[in-house]
Amino acid sequence: MNYSEITPYIEKLAERSCENNHITADLYPQYNVKKGLRDVDGTGVVAGLTEVSCINSMRREEDGSLTPIRGELYYRGINVRDLVSGFTSEGRSGFEEAVYLLLFSKLPTKKELEEFCAQLGAYRSLPPSFTRDMILKAPGKDMMNILSRCVLALYAYDENPDDISVPNVLRQCLQLIAEFPLVAVYAYQSFQHYHNNNSLFIHYPKPEYNTAENLLYILREDGQFTPLEAQLLDLALVLHAEHGGGNNSTFTTHVVTSSGTDTYAAVSAALGSLKGPRHGGANIKVVQMFDDMKANIDTTDEKAIEDYLERLLDKEAFDKKGLIYGMGHAVYSLSDPRADILRTYAKKLSVEKGLDEDYRLYETVERLAPQVIARKRKMYKGVSANVDFYSGMVYKMLNLPYELFTPIFAVARIAGWSAHRIEEIQNAGKIIRPAYINVKEIVEYIPLDER
Numbered sequence: 001m002n003y004s005e006i007t008p009y010i011e012k013l014a015e016r017s018c019e020n021n022h023i024t025a026d027l028y029p030q031y032n033v034k035k036g037l038r039d040v041d042g043t044g045v046v047a048g049l050t051e052v053s054c055i056n057s058m059r060r061e062e063d064g065s066l067t068p069i070r071g072e073l074y075y076r077g078i079n080v081r082d083l084v085s086g087f088t089s090e091g092r093s094g095f096e097e098a099v100y101l102l103l104f105s106k107l108p109t110k111k112e113l114e115e116f117c118a119q120l121g122a123y124r125s126l127p128p129s130f131t132r133d134m135i136l137k138a139p140g141k142d143m144m145n146i147l148s149r150c151v152l153a154l155y156a157y158d159e160n161p162d163d164i165s166v167p168n169v170l171r172q173c174l175q176l177i178a179e180f181p182l183v184a185v186y187a188y189q190s191f192q193h194y195h196n197n198n199s200l201f202i203h204y205p206k207p208e209y210n211t212a213e214n215l216l217y218i219l220r221e222d223g224q225f226t227p228l229e230a231q232l233l234d235l236a237l238v239l240h241a242e243h244g245g246g247n248n249s250t251f252t253t254h255v256v257t258s259s260g261t262d263t264y265a266a267v268s269a270a271l272g273s274l275k276g277p278r279h280g281g282a283n284i285k286v287v288q289m290f291d292d293m294k295a296n297i298d299t300t301d302e303k304a305i306e307d308y309l310e311r312l313l314d315k316e317a318f319d320k321k322g323l324i325y326g327m328g329h330a331v332y333s334l335s336d337p338r339a340d341i342l343r344t345y346a347k348k349l350s351v352e353k354g355l356d357e358d359y360r361l362y363e364t365v366e367r368l369a370p371q372v373i374a375r376k377r378k379m380y381k382g383v384s385a386n387v388d389f390y391s392g393m394v395y396k397m398l399n400l401p402y403e404l405f406t407p408i409f410a411v412a413r414i415a416g417w418s419a420h421r422i423e424e425i426q427n428a429g430k431i432i433r434p435a436y437i438n439v440k441e442i443v444e445y446i447p448l449d450e451r
Helices: 008-020 080-089 095-104 110-123 130-136 143-157 166-196 211-219 227-240 248-258 263-275 282-296 302-313 337-353 356-376 387-397 402-427
Strands: 053-060 066-075
Touching: 066 080, 066 095, 066 337, 080 095, 080 227, 080 337, 095 110, 095 166, 095 211, 095 227, 095 402, 110 166, 130 143, 130 166, 143 166, 143 263, 143 402, 166 211, 166 263, 166 402, 211 227, 211 402, 227 337, 227 387, 227 402, 248 263, 248 402, 263 402, 282 302, 282 356, 282 387, 282 402, 302 356, 337 356, 337 387, 356 387, 387 402
Parallel strands: none
Antiparallel strands: 053 066
16 A cells, blocks of 8 residues: 555545635634734734743833834843853853753853753763664654654653653753754754765764754764854854744643643654744745745846845745745844844854855845835734844855754754743643634534435
């Protein structure tokens, strides 16, 4: 049997399913239901409380109206701009410090940070034979699926997997934070070898390297990277570590955690959410969009770029989805602070890599796209570049393969998921159970012989 084949019978069943499962858009306002848990102005419906992080994109005036402001992101009350400025000005990496802050709601002292990094380093290994049995013997084409599968498999290697006390969950989370880079990269190496017929190499991590350095080291055959490359990847990890609690995968973490399930099941569910192209895969689309642009127009001609952007919105260019990828955000309007921070460092890396022209093209699109969108679309708020716009560029300049773009997002976001899981365990104590309104009429059961 071909398990992937869609037979005529399946097609017939699918048609029947579509005919009988169609809820029209007009029903949502009729029942006062917020589709996608979003208000009409795009803001999210409040579903919980958190101390982990917050986003600020509006200022409430005395008359109650909201005025857009430059976006701000806070980790445990600390402005991410200040956090980044702090460790970069001292010539340090910042991801491990950000993880500590998210988990423990305070900045570590120098000694605490050293001890914490040492603990992560001690956890940065996989169980004996795990790489062989779970990754190399079962290679796949999607790194996120392999990452999710391996997280579930790690349950079997845990002597105390179902204990959801805070100390045990924290131990599990720290191990997953340390292990994610290994699983993601080894899955990619397996994919390259078994599906693309490339040589297989597996580098073991170095205890003296931080997360970003180890990721580059185990990914590259020669293990070499420049300080600026490691610095920029570290910065990207910091900026992707957490985002306000209202995103899809973090909400998934809260929902699944509230059921009382184990850490591995909760994290696997969050990975399934992040895999979706509406959440974690947008930076891949940004890079592919720019590749298509460079292949089809003269990117030194500003009018040609503007015309291309219009054709994107008219569903006449690239993937014909009507989107300019990397532009706009559900919450931010005037600016995404993560994009602002990445932009500066992306420019430095473009100089080191000799990719100044690519950077200028990104700058041009960032400037023109809001103007084009304003002409072509009805908007309720401003549009600016989001983090995916520049993270896609950064990852490409770092020669990271497309297959690892979303897994690297997960390498960072596991920090935020962990903080939210612990918060949900400590403070909620009640399963999250939303309500749905049934809009299907009640009908009588018909005996089989009478149908």
